[in-house]
Amino acid sequence: MIEQAVPFTPQLTASPIAEILWLIPAVPMVAAGVIALLKQPRRTAAATLAIGSLGFSLLLSLVAFGHVLAGWSNQVAVRETVNFTWIQVGASTVDLGWVLDPLSAVMMVMVCFVGLLIFIYSTGYMAHDENFTRFFCFLALFAGAMLGVVIANSLLLLFMCWELVGLTSYLLIGFWYQKPSAAAAAKKAFLTTRVGDIFFLLGIVWLFNDTGTLLFYDHGAGSMEGFALAGLLSHHVALGLTVAGAIGLLIFAGAAGKSGQLPLHVWLPDAMEGPTPVSALIHAATMVAAGVYLIARVYPLMSAGMPLIRAGAVTGTTAALAVVTWIGAATAVFAALIAIAQNDIKRILAYSTVSQLGYMMAGLGLGGVAVGMFHLITHAFFKALLFLGAGSVIHGCCDEQDIRRMGGLKVDMPLTFITYAIGMLALCGFPLVFSGFWSKDGILEAAHSGAIQGPFYLLVFGALLTAFYMTRQVSYVFFGYWRGHHPAHESPGVMTVPLAILAFFAIALGAIGTPAWPWFRAFLDGRSAAFNWHGFAEPGLALLMLTSSLVVFLGIGLGIWLYGGKSPSPEEPDVLEKATPWLWAGLRDRLYVDEFYGATVIAFYGWWARAADWLDRWIWGGIVAAVAGFFGLWAKFNRLLDMHFVDGGFDKTCEEIATGGGLLARVQGGRVQIYLRILAIAVVVLAAILFWSSRA
Secondary structure, three states: OOOOOOOOEOOOOOHHHHHHHOOOHHHHHHHHHHHOOOOOHHHHHHHHHHHHHHHHHHHHHHHHHHHHHHHHHHHOOOOEEEEEEEEEEOEEEEEEEEEEEEEHHHHHHHHHHHHHHHHHHHHHHOOOOOHHHHHHHHHHHHHHHHHHHHEEEHHHHHOOOOOOOHHHHHHHHHHOOOOOHHHHHHHHHHHHHHHHHHHHHHHHHHHHHHHHHOOOOOOOOOOHHHHHHHHHHHHHEEEEEEEEHHHHHHHHHHHHHHOOOOOOOOHHHHHHOOOHHHHHHHHHHHHHHHHHHHHOOOOOHHOOOOOOEEEEEEOOOHHHHHHHHHHHHHHHHHHHHHHHHOEEEEHHHHHHHHHHHHHHHHHHHHHHHHHHHHHHHHHEEEEHHHHHHHHHHHOOOOOOHHHHOOOOOOHOHHHHHHHHHHHHHHHOOOOOOOOOHHHHHHHHOOOOOOOOOOHEEEEEHHHHHHHHHHHHHHHHOOOOOOOOOOOOOOHHHHHHHHHHHHHHHHHHHHHEEEOOEEEHHHHHOOOOOOOHHHHHHHOOHHHHHHHHHHHHHHHHHEEEEEEEEOOOOOOOOHHHHHHHHHHHHHHHOHHHHHHHHHHHHHHHHHHHHHHHHHHHHHHHHHHHHHHHHHHHHHHHHHHHHHHHHHHHHHHHHHHHHHHHHHHHHHHOOHHHHHHHHHHHHHHHHHHHHHHHHHHH
16 A cells, blocks of 8 residues: 655756756667668677667666656655757747656666667577668667657657657568568558557647647646646537547547557557567567557646546546546457467467557556556566567477467477466466566556446456466467477577566566555655555455456466367367357457458548549549640640741741842942932922922
């Protein structure tokens, strides 16, 4: 139980570490630029630059974390910002900046530490890839972009780095672009996340229009602070939804795209087409974590306003957070169901990630920042462990990914098996020992304490499914007998040592989130916490822990009963496929969501593209051709007029003038005799005219 002691004093001035916080994302980005200039064979230099840059960022992150931790120990709420004007137009300015607080400090350490282990692992996994140098260039840029998202104190700066994360994910998912499936997966990820980002951008513009700033914190004048939030709450848009709620929902759409929430989840399972270290980065420490982190960062906006009242009970949430909760809970169950019927070792983990992201979103909606973020942090470690473990299995099985063609690997790959089993149990939430149990139970506790119990039951069912499909996967891969084509072998130390480190943290992190010592929640909430066994005596907690444990045991038991000790041949149908082929087919085909999108959204845009092509060719193109033809005829007519009338008349006049000039030229020959004759003739003519005039 968290106890509030003396209210924490806010920190107002920026420390030296806050001043240089920008170096944490900048150094990996600079390293990526340098690596991009290297020639492909420079493998050692590329790996050294990438690993060294992220190692430097980790050191700075640890210093920043230590600074925040020291303030927390002294009951000082550290939130240091460094803001500056980026663009000024007249009296209006657009400011950027970065922030150091408990939330950013924890995320920086997690991203750098997990990312560094993945970088080191990659030197072994990608050792024989001809594009090794380019791979580490993209990795460094990916990590730098994610760190930029983490430290941003401006929604605009966050969006810039957010888009850079999207770009690098496209480059890494499609790294093996010679494979059509990888190229298609990269495009799918890029386009799907852009759908959410459009709404995210609309939310940014709306927030700036109504608050005049995109800074999160600016000594009381930021968009996440009281004055701005009060203004957003004072206006309504429709159906009682405040402007704050509407902007929050737009921002959540962007987060749903990045974090694979319904209905924008379809890109994430296909992202495993990239190299396994990329899958580990995307599914654990970087891209998908960005969406959850975004909601945590704008939580003051999401939670602003009066709670909803339904059936006389206060739900303890706002309209925006209610949407986050229900979508998260639905995503958790939806993805877990599909994972049951997958046979690709990485695809199972990919749907597991989608499901766990649903838990995180539900945790944010139900329990606040600390509840959702604790599961994000623990999940980063055990999911990185599982993906890297899957990579070790694939490496040891000569690039085989079908779990039906594996088996018995606990003997051939003992280190991989032990670490993978730890990650599997952490993901399942095995009671008391593993970190996933405490972070998952925090979400279930928050869901159970709410007035609406629907999300709670969905999340409990999701926990049952998680334990079941992970037991199925482990049974196929590590137990029974070998069913592959080539003998398996253990991975080298450069790959197994990171697995051991991640396995340690998959267990140890649970210690900072138990009811007896809820250090993590206290740290993020800016409260003091002390170790106290009475935390387990909270009303209903023991029953909830027992229920959660029984659910996990039931899921694992069902998995062992159906798959334990059995080694079906790759051609033999799955046990569940034999029992319910129609249900199995639906789950295997991902409940036909992709087909539904193909038949509706994609078909509509395909039809619209063909219609636009027809309009362009026959309507707009016809109009242009008609106008061009008309002016072509007009040009010919003008040419006719010019040649026969204008030019003809001008030429005739010129000829007459030339003829007259010729005659005058003959007269004006310079001979005096001729001039005298002309003068005499003129006198005679003049005399004759005068004579006849006088007679008349």
